[in-house]
Amino acid sequence: xxxxTLYQERLTRIKHAINLEPVDRIPVVYMGSAFSPRYMGMSxxxxxxxxxxxxxVTLAAMQRLGDLDGCNLIPAGRITVILTGQWLSxxxxxxxxxxxxxxxxxQEAEMMTVEDYDTIINQGWRAFEASFMPRVIDMAEVRANxxxxxxxxxxxxxRFRDNGFVPISGGGTTMPFEFLCGARSMPRFYQDLxxxxxxxxxxxxxxxxxxxxxxxxxxxxxxxxGTWVGGWRSASAxxxxxxxxxxxxxxxxxxVTALSDNQVLSVLHFDQNWDRDxxxxxxLPAKKCILNLDSLTDxxxxxxxxxxxxxxxxxxPSSLFAMGAPDDIANYVRDLAxxxxxxGLILCPGCDAPINTKPENxxxxxxxxxxxxxxx
Amino acid sequence: MxxxxxxxxxxxxEVAVLNLVQAQLDAGVDPLAILxxxxxxxxxxxxxxxxxxxxxxDLVMAGAIFKQATALLGSRLKLDGSGTxxxxxxxxxxxxxxxxxxxxxxxxxxxxxxxVRDLGVDVPPQKFVDVVKETGxxxxxxxxxxxxxxxxxxxxxxxxxxxxxPAPVKVMIGGGSVxxxxxxxxxxxxxxxxxxxxxxxxxxxxxx
Numbered sequence: 001x002x003x004x005t006l007y008q009e010r011l012t013r014i015k016h017a018i019n020l021e022p023v024d025r026i027p028v029v030y031m032g033s034a035f036s037p038r039y040m041g042m043s044x045x046x047x048x049x050x051x052x053x054x055x056x057v058t059l060a061a062m063q064r065l066g067d068l069d070g071c072n073l074i075p076a077g078r079i080t081v082i083l084t085g086q087w088l089s090x091x092x093x094x095x096x097x098x099x100x101x102x103x104x105x106x107q108e109a110e111m112m113t114v115e116d117y118d119t120i121i122n123q124g125w126r127a128f129e130a131s132f133m134p135r136v137i138d139m140a141e142v143r144a145n146x147x148x149x150x151x152x153x154x155x156x157x158x159r160f161r162d163n164g165f166v167p168i169s170g171g172g173t174t175m176p177f178e179f180l181c182g183a184r185s186m187p188r189f190y191q192d193l194x195x196x197x198x199x200x201x202x203x204x205x206x207x208x209x210x211x212x213x214x215x216x217x218x219x220x221x222x223x224x225x226g227t228w229v230g231g232w233r234s235a236s237a238x239x240x241x242x243x244x245x246x247x248x249x250x251x252x253x254x255x256v257t258a259l260s261d262n263q264v265l266s267v268l269h270f271d272q273n274w275d276r277d278x279x280x281x282x283x284l285p286a287k288k289c290i291l292n293l294d295s296l297t298d299x300x301x302x303x304x305x306x307x308x309x310x311x312x313x314x315x316x317p318s319s320l321f322a323m324g325a326p327d328d329i330a331n332y333v334r335d336l337a338x339x340x341x342x343x344g345l346i347l348c349p350g351c352d353a354p355i356n357t358k359p360e361n362x363x364x365x366x367x368x369x370x371x372x373x374x375x376x
Numbered sequence: 377m378x379x380x381x382x383x384x385x386x387x388x389x390e391v392a393v394l395n396l397v398q399a400q401l402d403a404g405v406d407p408l409a410i411l412x413x414x415x416x417x418x419x420x421x422x423x424x425x426x427x428x429x430x431x432x433x434d435l436v437m438a439g440a441i442f443k444q445a446t447a448l449l450g451s452r453l454k455l456d457g458s459g460t461x462x463x464x465x466x467x468x469x470x471x472x473x474x475x476x477x478x479x480x481x482x483x484x485x486x487x488x489x490x491x492v493r494d495l496g497v498d499v500p501p502q503k504f505v506d507v508v509k510e511t512g513x514x515x516x517x518x519x520x521x522x523x524x525x526x527x528x529x530x531x532x533x534x535x536x537x538x539x540x541x542p543a544p545v546k547v548m549i550g551g552g553s554v555x556x557x558x559x560x561x562x563x564x565x566x567x568x569x570x571x572x573x574x575x576x577x578x579x580x581x582x583x584x
Binding site: 092102103105106107108185186187190191193194195236237238239240241243272317318319320321322323324328354355356 | 431
């Protein structure tokens with residue numbers, strides 16, 4: 001079968017899952033940012049420094065793993081620069097700040113001041129971001145990454161398609177909450193929500209048009225069906241309900257609706273536990289989201305509450321990839337397929353398969369998806 | 377006044393707590409009694425977390441208020457940060473530089489009157505051993521957000537088990553992806569699903 005035929009078959013399978021329609025087999029999607037170089041014998045430092053190498057090694061890992069339908073997040077650009085932009089924090093970079101074959105790490109600290117909220121409110125998000133970024137990264141790195149993206153971004157996604165793999169999402173955005181939380185640091189930001197709620201909310205309101213444009217831009221430039229809408233520190237388990245209702249959901253709703261209005265799917269990459277507020281997600285446009293869970297949210301409860309509204313993607317735990325045996329992975333996939341599939345499920349590592357994933361566990365994940373994902 | 381203070385802290389009323397602490401100090405109330413009220417407020421916060429009324433954000437705010445209140449008392453009490461319930465050594469293990477979860481646990485344990493020796497992040501196994509020997513601590517808390525921390529936890533626990541320590545040590549672990557599978561793999565005595573669980577474990581192991 002040609003790669004083009006494979007691509008169309010896999011795209012159809014994934015679209016059926018997104019639309020909650022019957023599938024011939026539950027789609028299986030890859031995500032292993034740091035696992036790919038480790039699996040293929042490339043240093044993490046090279047993966048971080050060379051975006052061409054990052055793309056090549058991800059593709060090579062997927063080809064070695066076999067019949068994968070797609071990739072949740074395509075490596076497009078230098079991951080540490082992208083993470084800096086998402087977290088608004090310094091990133092410790094392998095080969096520079098850390099040993100060459102270790103994992104990159106976010107160095108969360110209070111890099112944004114309380115006064116910076118006024119800058120956002122008075123001058124806008126973009127102006128603030130431009131002034132803020134030099135606090136957390138050498139701007140020469142950002143310029144180099146931008147240059148690479150301008151020259152290569154569309155081609156990256158096309159390469160995955162040419163090899164038969166469906167890029168699920170391109171680029172990403174998130175609620176203002178996550179950007180501010182990263183920049184202020186989680187403890188400081190959470191305290192801001194109690195102490196200066198109106199100022200925080202005013203800043204969030206100013207940020208929103210740029211957050212939406214960020215998501216639309218990622219999807220447009222990549223040609224992928226969806227874009228990432230991330231949530232980690234805004235999870236239900238972390239926030240008092242009154243805070244979640246005020247600072248999270250209204251913005252999530254706005255972003256997803258705006259993306260949906262522009263025919264862009266929201267891949268709700270939700271880390272941590274969102275159990276308490278799953279029912280609120282029913283207010284999001286139907287079949288315009290994928291709920292991408294990391295195993296901390298109760299995936300069966302999510303299916304029960306949201307199964308007629310959105311597909312679920314995930315959620316094989318990272319600790320199982322790192323510590324479990326192949327049988328543990330196979331059993332997890334079997335149970336997931338039985339309880340959450342076959343319609344409206346996309347099998348995927350929860351969050352991101354970790355750097356110390358045992359190769360046999362990832363290989364078992366793909367094999368088990370085929371064994372247990374086939375619809376009789 | 378003490379009830380009012382503990383209630384204000386439990387209600388996360390920062391301004392009221394700080395005003396009450398200052399007013400009581402000005403009125404000559406024993407600083408130790410004020411501290412006890414603040415700790416009672418933190419106990420109420422913990423209970424509200426257990427019952428699902430409070431969430432992590434509430435714990436963060438309560439911890440911040442408690443810290444300010446004890447800072448006001450500090451000069452009068454000559455507080456050195458030590459508690460009387462026992463010594464707990466805690467740190468983020470070698471190779472992991474994340475500290476938010478660990479810091480939350482440290483704050484809650486101090487509020488619960490434990491003497492916490494916070495070793496920071498990226499802590500090598502031998503450092504834990506050395507501080508346990510030095511302090512005679514009977515509980516060690518190991519934190520790690522990343523899955524790469526699991527091996528460092530295992531090595532640290534192995535080093536603690538191999539060392540000649542003044543007293544037997546219980547080890548608790550915590551972090552984003554820690555599960556019972558991880559606990560068993562690294563050889564810890566228990567793991568905490570959330571920060572308040574560390575206080576529960578220490579109360580079981582040391583205080584009770």
